[in-house]
Amino acid sequence: MKLNTKSRYAVMALADMSKFPINNPVSLRDISLRQSISLFYLEQIFLKLKQNDIVKSVRGTNGGYVLKRDPKNIKLSEIFQALDQKVKTVGCKKDSKKGCNGKSAKCITHELWDELEIYINNFFENKKLSDLSLTRGNN
Amino acid sequence: MKLNTKSRYAVMALADMSKFPINNPVSLRDISLRQSISLFYLEQIFLKLKQNDIVKSVRGTNGGYVLKRDPKNIKLSEIFQALDQKVKTVGCKKDSKKGCNGKSAKCITHELWDELEIYINNFFENKKLSDLSLTRGNN
DNA sequence: TATATACCCGACTAAAATAGTCAAGTATTC
DNA sequence: GAATACTTGACTATTTTAGTCGGGTATATA
Ligand code: FES
Ligand code: FES
Numbered sequence: 423m424k425l426n427t428k429s430r431y432a433v434m435a436l437a438d439m440s441k442f443p444i445n446n447p448v449s450l451r452d453i454s455l456r457q458s459i460s461l462f463y464l465e466q467i468f469l470k471l472k473q474n475d476i477v478k479s480v481r482g483t484n485g486g487y488v489l490k491r492d493p494k495n496i497k498l499s500e501i502f503q504a505l506d507q508k509v510k511t512v513g514c515k516k517d518s519k520k521g522c523n524g525k526s527a528k529c530i531t532h533e534l535w536d537e538l539e540i541y542i543n544n545f546f547e548n549k550k551l552s553d554l555s556l557t558r559g560n561n
Numbered sequence: 562m563k564l565n566t567k568s569r570y571a572v573m574a575l576a577d578m579s580k581f582p583i584n585n586p587v588s589l590r591d592i593s594l595r596q597s598i599s600l601f602y603l604e605q606i607f608l609k610l611k612q613n614d615i616v617k618s619v620r621g622t623n624g625g626y627v628l629k630r631d632p633k634n635i636k637l638s639e640i641f642q643a644l645d646q647k648v649k650t651v652g653c654k655k656d657s658k659k660g661c662n663g664k665s666a667k668c669i670t671h672e673l674w675d676e677l678e679i680y681i682n683n684f685f686e687n688k689k690l691s692d693l694s695l696t697r698g699n700n
Numbered sequence: 701t702a703t704a705t706a707c708c709c710g711a712c713t714a715a716a717a718t719a720g721t722c723a724a725g726t727a728t729t730c
Numbered sequence: 731g732a733a734t735a736c737t738t739g740a741c742t743a744t745t746t747t748a749g750t751c752g753g754g755t756a757t758a759t760a
Contacts, residue, residue: 423562423563423564423565423646423647423648423649423681424562424648424649424650424746425562425649425650425652425674425677426562426717426718426719427652427718427719427720428718428719430652430661430670430674433670433673434668434669434670437669437670438669447735449734449735449736450735450736451734451735457662457668457669458662458663458664459662460719460720460721462720462721462722463719463720463721465736465737465738466720466721466738468736469736469737469738472736472737479735479736479737480728480735480736481726481727481728481729481734481735481736481737482727482728482729482730482733482734482735482736483728483729483730483733483734483735484728484729484730484734484735485727485728485729485734485735485736486735486736487736507562508562509562509563510562510563510564511563511564513564513566513569522569523596523597523598524597525597529573529596530573530576530577530596530693531569531572531573531576531693533693533694534572534688534692534693535564535569538564538684541681541684542562542680542681545677545680545681549673553673554669554670554672554673563717565746565747565748566747566748566749567747567748586706588705588706588707589706589707590705590706599748599749599750601749601750601751602748602749602750604707604708604709605709605749607707608707608708608709611707611708618706618707618708619706619707619757620705620706620707620708620755620756620757620758621704621705621706621707621756621757621758621759622703622704622705622706622757622758622759623705623706623757623758623759624705624706624707624756624757624758625706625707626707
């Protein structure tokens with residue numbers, strides 16, 4: 423089980439932004455430099471964040487991105503969803519009548535993996551961007 | 562975040578075995594047929610399970626594999642470890658002085674991912690093979 | 701003791717996912 | 731009008747995953 427860079431970078435970047443006064447546009451270039459994340463990659467990530475109403479953009483000089491909501495109201499689960507990053511532990515299509523082995527109903531372990539999936543999603547559901555302890559000036 | 566087939570199949574196969582009387586060797590061929598998992602793939606998986614003292618093998622006709630311990634004493638975390646399957650959510654080398662961004666100490670989000678890693682490992686640590694509800698005759 | 705069964709184990713490969721790059725554009729401010 | 735910075739789709743190298751294969755060895759049973 424591995425967390426991909428896209429999700430990690432997204433949270434890193436948003437955490438970076440949340441250190442600055444709200445309504446103060448932060449440019450991807452700056453985030454890129456501070457967090458050592460490829461600018462091109464950030465662009466890709468922020469496109470999704472914007473489409474999902476987590477940030478809004480300000481174009482032009484001194485532009486950048488701004489958090490659309492207070493970090494207290496941004497759940498990690500939303501960030502993941504924005505990037506199409508799902509927690510997938512079952513081997514089957516959940517709604518299918520068939521199990522992961524193509525047979526009968528669900529396999530012996532389906533219930534277990536389902537429980538795990540819920541367990542993990544629960545973590546993301548209960549964490550907010552504001553829960554990251556951000557001491558200004560750290561990284 | 563996705564769980565790979567190796568881990569899933571390993572648990573499936575062991576769950577399958579645990580339905581039979583202990584000391585009764587179960588052949589991979591049978592598991593393969595019942596659970597629709599490639600025999601070759603199972604061989605690969607059981608090699609590891611054996612090396613890690615989770616099962617033992619009985620060679621020859623009527624041979625197969627036998628659980629080395631009571632399912633009550635086999636934690637899922639052991640099964641995962643046996644297959645070299647680690648939960649990895651941080652982007653850095655945990656013991657390194659450098660963060661995932663190559664800079665200074667740990668990055669802004671390190672603590673969060675670390676917490677997640679512990680959280681997930683906790684699930685595997687507390688689940689035993691015997692916790693799978695195995696109604697004999699199901700799959 | 702021949703034969704079939706079943707484990708043993710390393711090497712190999714196709715396909716999918718990931719991580720990142722690039723190019724050609726548009727809007728805004730100074 | 732020049733510089734900055736977002737916009738968007740397409741493209742690619744690398745890595746990981748999932749699975750295959752071949753040529754073994756050990757053992758029970760007939
Ligand atoms: S995981 Fe859902 S049927 Fe096997
Ligand atoms: S995740 Fe450990 S330093 Fe970034």
